[in-house]
Amino acid sequence: xxxxxxxxxxxxxxxxxVQKRIIDELNIAVATGFDPDTSDEHLxxxxxxxxxxxxxxxxxxxxxxxxxDLRKETLYKANRQAPSPIVVGGLRLTLYNxxxxxxxxxxxxxxxxxxxxxxxxxYFATTDSNTEDIFKGEYGPQGNGSFISDLIEHNxxxxxxxxxxxxxxxxxxxxxxxxxxxxxxxKINEQEIELAGISLFKDHAAYKILPSDKLFYFxxxxxxxxxxxxxxxxxxxxxxxxxxxxSNHKYKLDKKDPTNITIKIKVQGNIKEYSGNNIDDKKIKExxxxxxxxxxxxxxxxxxxxxEDNADPIGxxxxxxxxxxxxxxxxxxxxxxxxxxxVDPKVIILDTGASI
Amino acid sequence: MQSQxxxxxxxxxxxxxxxxxxxxxxGIGILGYQRIIADYAGHDAWISILILGVYIxxxxxxxxxxxxxxxGDIITVHEFLFGRFISKVASFAFVLFYITYLLSFILxxxxxxxxxxxxxxxxxxxxxxxxxxxxxxxxxxxxxxxGICFFGTILPAYLVFTFTFTxxxxxxxxxxxxxxxxxxxxxxxxxxxxLTSVGFEAILFIYPFINQPQKSKKWAHIGVATTTIFYTVxxxxxxxxxxxxxxENTIWATLSMWQMVQFPFVERFEYIGVANWCLILxxxxxxxxxxxxxxxxxxxKLKQRKGAILISAISVIIVTFFEKGVDIERFNQIVERxxxxxxxxxxxxxxxxxxxxxxxxxx
Numbered sequence: 001x002x003x004x005x006x007x008x009x010x011x012x013x014x015x016x017x018v019q020k021r022i023i024d025e026l027n028i029a030v031a032t033g034f035d036p037d038t039s040d041e042h043l044x045x046x047x048x049x050x051x052x053x054x055x056x057x058x059x060x061x062x063x064x065x066x067x068x069d070l071r072k073e074t075l076y077k078a079n080r081q082a083p084s085p086i087v088v089g090g091l092r093l094t095l096y097n098x099x100x101x102x103x104x105x106x107x108x109x110x111x112x113x114x115x116x117x118x119x120x121x122x123y124f125a126t127t128d129s130n131t132e133d134i135f136k137g138e139y140g141p142q143g144n145g146s147f148i149s150d151l152i153e154h155n156x157x158x159x160x161x162x163x164x165x166x167x168x169x170x171x172x173x174x175x176x177x178x179x180x181x182x183x184x185x186x187k188i189n190e191q192e193i194e195l196a197g198i199s200l201f202k203d204h205a206a207y208k209i210l211p212s213d214k215l216f217y218f219x220x221x222x223x224x225x226x227x228x229x230x231x232x233x234x235x236x237x238x239x240x241x242x243x244x245x246x247s248n249h250k251y252k253l254d255k256k257d258p259t260n261i262t263i264k265i266k267v268q269g270n271i272k273e274y275s276g277n278n279i280d281d282k283k284i285k286e287x288x289x290x291x292x293x294x295x296x297x298x299x300x301x302x303x304x305x306x307x308e309d310n311a312d313p314i315g316x317x318x319x320x321x322x323x324x325x326x327x328x329x330x331x332x333x334x335x336x337x338x339x340x341x342x343v344d345p346k347v348i349i350l351d352t353g354a355s356i
Numbered sequence: 357m358q359s360q361x362x363x364x365x366x367x368x369x370x371x372x373x374x375x376x377x378x379x380x381x382x383g384i385g386i387l388g389y390q391r392i393i394a395d396y397a398g399h400d401a402w403i404s405i406l407i408l409g410v411y412i413x414x415x416x417x418x419x420x421x422x423x424x425x426x427x428g429d430i431i432t433v434h435e436f437l438f439g440r441f442i443s444k445v446a447s448f449a450f451v452l453f454y455i456t457y458l459l460s461f462i463l464x465x466x467x468x469x470x471x472x473x474x475x476x477x478x479x480x481x482x483x484x485x486x487x488x489x490x491x492x493x494x495x496x497x498x499x500x501x502x503g504i505c506f507f508g509t510i511l512p513a514y515l516v517f518t519f520t521f522t523x524x525x526x527x528x529x530x531x532x533x534x535x536x537x538x539x540x541x542x543x544x545x546x547x548x549x550x551l552t553s554v555g556f557e558a559i560l561f562i563y564p565f566i567n568q569p570q571k572s573k574k575w576a577h578i579g580v581a582t583t584t585i586f587y588t589v590x591x592x593x594x595x596x597x598x599x600x601x602x603x604e605n606t607i608w609a610t611l612s613m614w615q616m617v618q619f620p621f622v623e624r625f626e627y628i629g630v631a632n633w634c635l636i637l638x639x640x641x642x643x644x645x646x647x648x649x650x651x652x653x654x655x656x657k658l659k660q661r662k663g664a665i666l667i668s669a670i671s672v673i674i675v676t677f678f679e680k681g682v683d684i685e686r687f688n689q690i691v692e693r694x695x696x697x698x699x700x701x702x703x704x705x706x707x708x709x710x711x712x713x714x715x716x717x718x719x
Contacts, residue, residue, distance in 0.1 A: 174600070174604075325533050
């Protein structure tokens with residue numbers, strides 16, 4: 001009996017072994033931003049955004065900005081300005097000033113991968129303006145960090161933004177034969193912020209921003225739609241809106257000459273709004289053909305521009321490496337601008353809504 | 357030959373061998389084996405798991421043949437083949453083997469906890485607590501230990517479903533083109549898979565405790581096949597989820613995949629997963645401790661209860677010497693070589709030898 005009392009006592013004593021972290025006594029950073037430091041080009045300015053929950057149920061945005069060399073170093077320094085320790089376990093978003101992104105993101109990946117306390121579903125995004133300015137705006141009642149990450153999230157689920165998060169970023173970052181891309185955020189004024197497009201990367205450095213009106217075609221090429229919207233002006237001046245778009249794409253290599261590749265895109269959707277009169281079978285055929293042609297031209301133009309820039313955000317190099325045995329990536333990359341890429345879209349209108 | 361009669365009320369039902377196999381095979385290696393095998397065979401490494409799986413079935417069949425020959429455990433086999441002295445030496449070797457085995461579980465799990473949950477957890481305190489629990493279970497005898505094996509398989513089984521969350525992000529084209537690597541590379545990956553797959557050799561030690569061991573054969577093979585299939589599927593999921601170089605940089609691929617799991621009420625699932633892993637490791641540690649203490653009892657007449665305490669004490673002392681992750685990595689390599697040598701080289705050799713010696717003894 002005595003023995004067991006000893007054991008039980010041990011259990012109670014030993015429970016104090018691990019450091020406690022009480023949530024009320026922590027500063028949980030929801031977003032970080034990286035800006036270049038104007039004084040020294042090796043240093044970077046890091047802004048941590050904390051959400052402070054007030055008693056009146058409102059959220060206050062608090063930012064702390066520090067400069068440093070390593071990402072973690074800036075965190076230590078930021079703690080000097082905060083009333084309680086800042087922790088990064090609750091991060092939802094990281095913003096990069098486009099100037100930082102243009103220098104390359106290689107140096108930033110390590111900290112996010114090595115630190116197991118950072119979640120893998122967080123979003124990376126680039127922005128034109130100073131990230132500190134962005135975090136200081138007042139966009140919504142839920143706090144800026146949550147606001148921007150929710151904005152990205154619903155645009156992935158329902159909009160034209162291809163799937164992105166830290167995991168997919170890491171995958172593409174390490175993938176030979178695919179260049180990364182990130183959502184691009186733009187601040188309009190103190191109350192408004194928008195998704196302005198996608199920043200394209202080449203060798204892990206940003207080089208170009210794809211405007212948001214090209215995103216529909218870009219997403220058709222790199223991702224698949226599960227619920228998308230799309231509207232287009234027909235040649236006769238009428239406009240048509242298509243909803244609940246499903247899309248899928250496949251790559252077909254020419255067996256004889258693998259430099260010929262066809263991207264087959266299948267798009268399905270319902271017509272939800274039409275500015276003309278009635279829609280009959282003939283009209284549907286006309287609309288389908290027109291959209292087909294439009295998708296083909298726009299996608300080809302995008303691909304052509306990627307080839308000219310020698311960037312590969314679609315991941316064609318990866319496609320080739322899975323289809324050709326003993327694939328030599330370097331040799332392929334030299335021939336990439338001369339690849340003969342075709343786009344073969346197939347648009348299917350499933351439904352025309354509740355009226356004729 | 358030392359007669360070994362075990363009363364029927366201490367024996368276990370044959371079907372429980374299924375749970376013993378699964379719970380002993382699945383331990384700490386599963387948290388990160390994908391990176392290790394992908395280093396050698398890239399995206400084809402899942403074939404290596406299947407190759408090793410076939411070999412495991414052959415070795416398991418040999419183990420049963422060996423035990424059937426003398427109707428006892430591996431020590432009796434040694435006694436029958438080489439005499440009493442060698443069998444004693446072998447017992448001590450196996451005790452050492454199971455102590456290192458037990459240590460590898462504790463050390464690796466502490467490292468996982470330190471990196472993923474509590475950076476300042478105390479090696480000593482954790483291993484003392486865990487081994488106290490293990491001693492308590494071992495005091496209950498093999499039937500209790502096997503009961504823990506049963507619960508250690510059934511209760512955490514729901515974790516299988518959490519991997520479906522990663523399918524949303526899986527890109528199965530990563531696996532193409534199939535069989536791009538040389539056969540020797542695949543075999544190398546199979547070799548490095550061996551540490552993750554061992555554990556089924558426990559049958560060599562618990563054989564005398566199985567009620568109607570003939571019937572348990574079927575269950576042992578089903579158990580081993582289940583783990584092989586599970587490992588293969590999990591490797592395929594990991595290969596389709598990570599790109600090649602990304603996997604090279606991910607030490608615990610299984611845990612990293614959990615970072616993607618999200619429920620409305622759980623933001624970060626990996627914490628629940630790591631905490632749950634205690635339950636998966638418990639049968640490993642208990643059965644290792646039971647086997648080591650039983651061998652000690654057979655070799656030295658030391659009581660099994662005292663043996664269990666002695667072995668735990670030694671383990672705790674050794675655990676406190678390990679501080680760096682690099683040391684643990686080196687230790688794992690030793691355990692890998694040892695377990696491969698014992699299970700996949702020594703046992704088949706012993707089987708061949710037993711066939712020859714049996715022939716010689718008859719004539």
